[in-house]
Amino acid sequence: MASVRQMAAGHPGITAAIQRSRRLLHRRALVAAIASTVRVPGLDWAVDAALLSRLLPQISAEFGLAPEQLDQLNPRRREQVQKAVTLVGSVVIGKVITHEIALRATRSLGLRLSTRQLAKYVPLAGQAVSATLGYATLRYLGEQHLRDCVRVVQVAELALPVPR
Numbered sequence: 001m002a003s004v005r006q007m008a009a010g011h012p013g014i015t016a017a018i019q020r021s022r023r024l025l026h027r028r029a030l031v032a033a034i035a036s037t038v039r040v041p042g043l044d045w046a047v048d049a050a051l052l053s054r055l056l057p058q059i060s061a062e063f064g065l066a067p068e069q070l071d072q073l074n075p076r077r078r079e080q081v082q083k084a085v086t087l088v089g090s091v092v093i094g095k096v097i098t099h100e101i102a103l104r105a106t107r108s109l110g111l112r113l114s115t116r117q118l119a120k121y122v123p124l125a126g127q128a129v130s131a132t133l134g135y136a137t138l139r140y141l142g143e144q145h146l147r148d149c150v151r152v153v154q155v156a157e158l159a160l161p162v163p164r
Contacts, residue, residue: 004018004143004146004147004150005018007147007150007151007154008150013160014063014150014153014154014160016163017062017063017149017160017163018146018150020062020163021058021059021062021063021142021146021149022146024055024058024059025055025059025138025139025142025143025146026139028051028054028055028138028142029134029135029136029138029139029142030135031047031051032044032047032048032051032134032135032137032138033131033132033134033135034131034134035047035048035134036127036130036131036133036134036135037127037130037131037134044130044134048134048137048138051138052138052141052142055138055142056092056142056145059142059145059146059149060092060093060094060145060149061161062149062160062161062163063149063150063152063153063158063160063161064153064158064159064160064161065081065093065094065149065152065153065158066094067094067095069161070094077156077158080156080157080158081094081152081156081158082094083155083156084151084152084155084156084158085152087155088148088151088152088155089148090145090148090149090152092145092148093145093148093149093152
């Protein structure tokens with residue numbers, strides 16, 4: 001499977017949006033890693049859900065796929081984007097992300113998260129494992145969303161918004 005950068009080859013606007021999104025994703029994943037080391041049951045799940053409910057819309061906005069951006073498109077173009085979203089199979093592009101949806105997304109990685117819960121109670125090494133898994137979990141979910149956004153933009157031939 002091609003990497004996101006390979007998918008965007010030859011399109012500088014998409015490449016720039018990927019770079020901005022990855023910087024944002026890296027910062028949020030670090031917060032998730034730090035939250036994973038705290039020995040409060042369920043805190044890391046709540047932090048992941050809160051981070052994802054803010055992160056996914058921000059990544060979508062980089063590609064012009066936030067709900068308010070899609071509402072500004074003409075009806076024909078909006079329909080093209082919706083078809084592309086359906087083709088890609090994303091359930092979050094163009095939607096308002098609630099904590100419930102974000103929590104469901106993190107629970108889809110159940111075994112990894114259960115391991116993270118258990119690991120944090122082992123002094124030092126367990127907390128390091130928990131932090132690594134916390135980072136990797138948020139990074140994985142963000143990268144999947146990033147890949148979906150790139151595919152939707154390409155399939156729908158959507159013009160990217162001007163960076164803020």
